[in-house]
Amino acid sequence: MSKGIIFNIEEFAVHDGPGIRKLVFFKGCPLHCTWCHNPEGISFRKELMVSNASCIKCGKCKEICIHKECTVCGNCVDVCPLRLRKISGMEMEATELAKKLLKGEEVLINSGGGITISGGEPLAQPAFFFDLVQHLKPLNIAVETSGYARNEIFRKMVSEVDLILMDIKHTDSEIHKNYTGVDNSLILENLEYLCRSATDFFIRIPLIPGVNDSVLNMERTAALIKDARHLRRVELLPYHQTAPAKYSMVNKVFKPEFDTNKKVNIWLDIFEKHNINAIVL
Amino acid sequence: MNSRIKLMLEDVLQKKHHQFRQNIDNEILHDFTDSLKEQKLSDVQRAQKRLTWVLDNEIPVILPNEKIVLTRTVQKIPEIFKEEEWREIRKEHYIHEKGRVCNISSNYSYTIEVGLEERRKEILLAIENHLSLGNKKNNEFLESVLQSIDDIEKLADKYAQLAFESGKEDVYNVLKQIPRYGARSFYEALQFFRILHFTLWTSGNYHNTVGRFDQYMFKFLKRDLDSAILDYDSAFELLEEFFISFNKDSDLYPGMQQGDNGQSLVLGGVDENGGDAFNLLSEMCLKASLELKLIDPKINLRVNKYTPIEKYDLGTELTKEGLGFPQYSNDEVVIPGLLSKGYELKDARDYVVAACWEFIIPGFGMDIPNITALSFAKVVDKSIKKHLEHCKDFDSFMDYVKLEIKGELNSLVSSLKNIYMEPAPFQSLLMNGCIEKGKDISLGARYNNYGIHGTGISTAVDSLAAIKKFVFGEKSVTAKEIISAIETNFEGDYTLWQKLRYEAPKMGNDDDFADSIAVNLLNDFSELTENLINERGGCYRPGSGSAMYYLWHAKDIGASADGRKKGESLSANFSPGLNVKLNGPISIIRSFSKPDMKKIMNGGPLTLELHDTVFRNRESIRKVSSLVKSYMDMGGHQLQINAVNREKLLEAKIHPDLYKNLIVRVWGWSGYFTELDELYQDHIIQRTELNI
Structure with missing residues (x-):
């Protein structure tokens, strides 16, 4: 029995693997990508999340707060008349989470879908992750991982799930470190293993203008994966202007360190050249 | 879409044909009504005279590029009774809506097949028969129908003459054959339909539904394709032109809001033997609607166990366009539901939807499926105030709720006495048996059942769930506190309001705690209507639709025990409460398939709003299709999905000029968003906010 922390469950995910999928987001990630659009997925702890857009400034949240700095006590959440405040992060037992995810599983099964475990980084809570996977079987399980x-841990995951959606953010280790905060050598080792494995996988590339959308980086990425027998496709996810939307909600500042207005380059032909099925999502 | 259709579509969207509309003075209309009274005409004669007057006044217009003709130039249809006459009638009678035959489905196909001259012979024969039996009264009706045939033929001749003069040989040739004689081709059949449908509207009848177009028109199409009179493309072109014709005069049709005109077209379903009836024409209709992106005709798709997922995909492609349709109806639930209310199997299999969603039978049904509405929210409100304090447990409280439903139903039903509708001789020609019997359709047909909408179901369920949990379960709130909270609109008890609104279980979250209450309420509704009989010998049909009642009923009550404040809306149709944050679509379809919808057989769709990004590619479209199919497999009766983008809606509110074509669906019909009252606009925006 293991406990973990998640920040959301989406019931009708249509872009995260085959069929209708429930998508669970694990909270916490060892990477700190400057383009991250789920800032509440970075910290492993609970956080206060406030949506200011429709705030009527009634002051009820301030009235009730007795702390100098937020302790995530949640007192202000309940008094907001529009429910614009919430605590992001639910601690759960794996069995309890599995039960929640399996509810209505016939809809998932009949559509050829299942559960996708995403994050944050799901493999950053390995005990919780494997425990959950055991309880979800035999339902189709996909993982979205950096x-x-x-x-x-990675190898064990590969042997236990049905589909892996793995990111390749950059092939160059320096640049990778600059933009994500971590070196990519571990990622590339795991990728090599994945390419030799017998588990189906997708490669996902968040296309960040001026960071990784060069011909050279795409060529290198394609070269890494072109011989993988179980690569089902490459999904290119162009950077979207809505990425900063949630930063102020978790009291963070969006510091992209790249030109967010620049048009992103999409080189589908590079993958097609290698007979890799590639799509833009 | 070829260039001819493109031009026609542009012209209609730009309303170029409006230049041909006549400005007939209101005084002339009033004089006409006065003259009916002065001539001491019977009701049926008055109705017939009105049609003669309108069609006589019609000036034929053939628009550029047109092959299928008939465009309204007479904008207003005169009344047949003066205001003071109506006042007298209302004293004696129950009047439904405008007091006219409406919201039924005609048997177009028989007349299209045999032609009006054949119908004339039938009428003459019937007159003879009635004469020999000494039924003079019936002949007044039959003579009126006969006159309407003359009127239509005269109108067609006017158009034929114009076609001849303007060198439109194809139009001229068609009008030489129909409407006098039966249609020989798909083209003639479409033009014939246009004439019949046009005449229904000019008769003053409204919500004139289209019915199972893909079934009754298929033989004409097939014959033409088989004999190479038409190829697929030319048939598709005709179909597109035909669809455009539904949008020419629709702003003149009566309805509660612009767009609410009831031009529902039903596709697919089973045939009379229960086999799959989806055909080439069904598919062509879905594709034509997808290309044209017009709000009429409104597409309904009947699905059943034979319906492959690919057909749902065609529907989803259409949903993606944001037209608010297709609306799906599930044969596996609807047909048994109709059988349980005494419909014959052959008729039940032939069901169509009325203007919004109610299941009716073409040719045989004079049902009034929207005659009244039960407000679940009001019943629960009443029960709380009257009984909650003396109940020792939740079950005994629910017994009182049932009692109140019974009381409310009895009071609703008892007002429906001595109904009167204006006679509708031309509409009668298109309903089975009226000619033979010499009986106007306004007096009834094979089916004369009345439908009762059920509104505010989720508000009622959520209120009851809160009571079950806090008053009887946790005992953290007293009955008195609940009553005082809703009476004072939660003033002074902010904490209790929060608790009721945000911490109670809600319908739509796949939580049996709340959903089982819905099951009970709907079972009660069905059981309590079982033994009610209307004055025409028909039954009462319980439904889950709301129509505009959800707005009216919201005004009848103050705050409710689900934390809904006074003045906040009830949700439309069979949908979760507004302001309720839900887990997602899977939970919603599971919750809303728990009640036995075979019993709630009047219809009323579950409405899901999906943000338009889920329709991004073929794969995701398939997933939306799977979701729809899942709801049907679980026993859902009817479903409709809106593809919405909230930003789009907000912007449209500020810049209506830029969003004239933004179409949304409210209750059972689609309308242009910018043409809706602000109240409706806000309601739609509020609904979509939940998906972010």
């Missing part, structure tokens, strides 16, 4: 995990 690939940044200890080799043995």
Whole structure:
């Protein structure tokens, strides 16, 4: 029995693997990508999340607060008349989470879908992750991962799930470190293993203008994966202007360190050249 | 869409044909009504005279590029009774809506097949029969129908003459054959339909539904394709032109709001033997609607166990366009539901939807499926105030709720006495048996059942769930506190309001705690209507639709025990409460398939709003299709999905000029968003906010 922390469950995910999928977001990530659009997925702890857009400034939240700095006590959440405040992060037992995810599973099964475990980085809570996977079987399980995990954890995951959606953010280790905060060598080792494995996988590339959308980086990425027998496709996800939307909600500042207005380059042909099925999502 | 259709579509969207509309003075209309009274005409004669007057006044217009003709130039249809006459009638009678035959489905196909001259013979024969039996009264009706045939033929001749003069040989040739004689081709059949449908509207009848167009028109299409009179493309072109014709005069049709005109077209479903009836024409209709992106005709798709997922995909492609349709109806639930209310199997299999969603039978049904509405929210409100304090447990409280439903139903039903509708001789020609019997359709047909909408179901369920949890379960709130909270609109008890609104279980979250209450309420509704009989010998049909009642009923009550404040809306149709944050679509379809919808057989769709990004590619479209199919597999009766983008809606509110074509669906019909009252606009925006 293990406990973990998640920040959301989406019931009708249509872009995260085959069929209708429930998508669970694990909270916490060892990477700190400057373009991250789920800032509440970075910290492993609960956080206060406030949506200011329709705030009527009634002051009820301030009235009730007795702390100098937020302790995530949640007192202000309940008094907001529009429910614009919430605590992001639910601690759950794996069994309890599995039960929640399996509810209505016939809809998932009949559509050829299942559960996708995402994050944050799901492999950053390995005990919770594997426990959950055991309880979800035999339902189709997909994982969305940065690939940044200890080799043995990654390998175990590969042997236990049905589909892996793995990111390749950059092939160059320096640039990778600059923009994500971590070196990519562990990721590339895991990728190599994945390419040799017998588990179906997608490669996902968040296309960030001026960071990783060069011909050279795409060529190198394609070269890494072109011989993988179980690569089902490459999904290119162009950077979207809505990425900063949630930063102020978790009291963070969006510091992209790249030109967000620049048009992103999409080189589908590079993948097609290698007979890799690639799509833009 | 070829260039001819493109031009026609542009012209209609720009309303170029409006230049041909006549400005007939209101005084002339009033004089006409006065003259009916002065001539001491019977009601049926008055109705017939009105049609003659309108069609006589019609000036034929053939628009550029047109092959299928008939465009309204007479804008207003005169009344047949003066105001003071109506006042007298209302004293004696129950009047439904405008007091006219409406919201039924005609048997177009028989007349299209045999032609008006054949119908004339039938009428003459019937007159003879009635004469020999000494039924003079019936002949007044039959003579009126006969006159309407003359009127239509005269109108067609006017158009034929114009076609001849303007060198439109194809139009001229068609009008030489129909409407006098039966249609020989798909083209003639479409033009014939246009004439019949046009005449229904000019008769003053409204919500004139289209019915199972893909079934009754298929033989004409097939014959033409088989004999190479038409190829697929030319048939598709005709179909597109035909669809455009539904949008020419629709702003003149009566309805509660612009767009509420009831031009529902039903596709697919089973045939009379229960086999799959989806055909080439069904598919062509879905594709034509997808290309044209017009709000009429409104597409309904009947699905059943034979319906493959690919057909749902065609529907989803259409949903993606944001037209608010297709609306799906599930044969596996609807047909048994109709059988349980005494409909014959052959008729039940032939069901169509009325203007919004109610299941009716073409040719045989004079049901009034929207005659009244039960407000679940009001019943629960009443029960709380009257009984909650003396109940020792939740079950005994629910017994009182049932009692109140019974009382409310009895009071609703008892007002429906001595109904009167203006006679509708031309509409009668298109309903089975009226000619033979010499009986106007306004007096009834094979089916004369009345439908009762059920509104505010989720508000009622959520209120009851809160009571079950806090008053009887946790005992953290007293009955008195609940009553005082809703009476004072929660003033002074902010904490209790929060608790009721945000911490109680809600319908739509796949939580049996709340959903089982919905099951009970709907079972009660069905059981309590079982033994009610209307004055025409028909039954009462319980439904889950709301129409505009959800707005009216919201005004009848103050705050409710689900934390809904006074003045806040009830949700439309069979949908979760507004302001309720839900887990997502899977939970919603599971919750809303728990009640036995075979019993709630009047219809009323579950409405889901999906943000338009889920329709991004073929794969995701398939997933939306799977979701729809899942609801049907679980026993859902009817579903409709809106593809919405909230930003789009907000912007449209500020810049209506830029968003004239933004179409949304409210209750059972689609309308242009910018043409809706602000109240409706806000309601739609509020609904979509939940999906972010």
